[in-house]
Amino acid sequence: MKHHFLLLFLAVFAIHNSYSQASCSTYYPLVDGANFQYTNYDKKGKEEGKINYSVTNVENSGDYVSATMLMEMVDRKGKTYTSDYTIVCEGDVVKIDFKSLMNEQMLSQMGDIEMDISGTDVELPNNLTVGQELPDANMMVKMKMGGAINMNTNIETINRKVEKKENVTTPAGTFDCYVIYTETRTKMMMTNQTFPSRAWLAEGVGMVKQESYNKKGKLISSMMLSEFNK
Numbered sequence: 001m002k003h004h005f006l007l008l009f010l011a012v013f014a015i016h017n018s019y020s021q022a023s024c025s026t027y028y029p030l031v032d033g034a035n036f037q038y039t040n041y042d043k044k045g046k047e048e049g050k051i052n053y054s055v056t057n058v059e060n061s062g063d064y065v066s067a068t069m070l071m072e073m074v075d076r077k078g079k080t081y082t083s084d085y086t087i088v089c090e091g092d093v094v095k096i097d098f099k100s101l102m103n104e105q106m107l108s109q110m111g112d113i114e115m116d117i118s119g120t121d122v123e124l125p126n127n128l129t130v131g132q133e134l135p136d137a138n139m140m141v142k143m144k145m146g147g148a149i150n151m152n153t154n155i156e157t158i159n160r161k162v163e164k165k166e167n168v169t170t171p172a173g174t175f176d177c178y179v180i181y182t183e184t185r186t187k188m189m190m191t192n193q194t195f196p197s198r199a200w201l202a203e204g205v206g207m208v209k210q211e212s213y214n215k216k217g218k219l220i221s222s223m224m225l226s227e228f229n230k
Contacts, residue, residue: 134160
């Protein structure tokens with residue numbers, strides 16, 4: 001169970017690592033009713049599950065936009081995990097309210113666990129150029145699971161760079177994308193792991209494809225946009 005909730009946090013961080021901190025209208029449509037579905041695959045291309053996102057409760061006031069992102073993760077056995085969180089856009093800055101992940105619905109699924117989430121904003125300029133380097137970011141998840149049992153997980157995104165532009169085709173269509181390279185470093189208890197990844201980013205849609213690799217550069221998993229409506 002705890003493993004699945006860590007995956008939920010990683011899903012939030014992975015998706016928004018691709019297009020947070022951009023203008024609200026440049027890469028990610030913060031419009032009420034917009035919905036996305038991503039399909040996860042293992043290294044052999046076998047479907048592992050799906051993640052559904054939908055945008056609700058959008059409030060606009062000048063250059064300030066606040067929206068709720070509903071997220072539902074369905075694993076390959078059909079078990080469902082859900083959460084929602086808040087995204088705020090002010091000017092050309094988008095921020096994820098990590099603490100809003102600790103909502104009543106999430107906590108009710110977790111049982112007797114206390115949690116604290118913090119992090120730094122993920123940044124992406126409105127105008128991307130090939131060769132551009134992007135700032136690092138991180139998210140810290142602290143879990144207290146009864147008694148003296150604690151588990152802290154630190155997720156960092158480092159060495160972010162815009163590699164190139166190319167077209168990519170997914171079940172949701174064909175998109176003109178920037179390809180962004182990132183290394184995700186996860187520290188959990190005594191275990192440190194670093195996974196390179198690439199995300200294909202399209203204007204007005206956000207991430208349409210993502211691939212993760214092992215330290216030797218071999219594909220270990222992928223995520224692809226399978227449905228998109230706004």
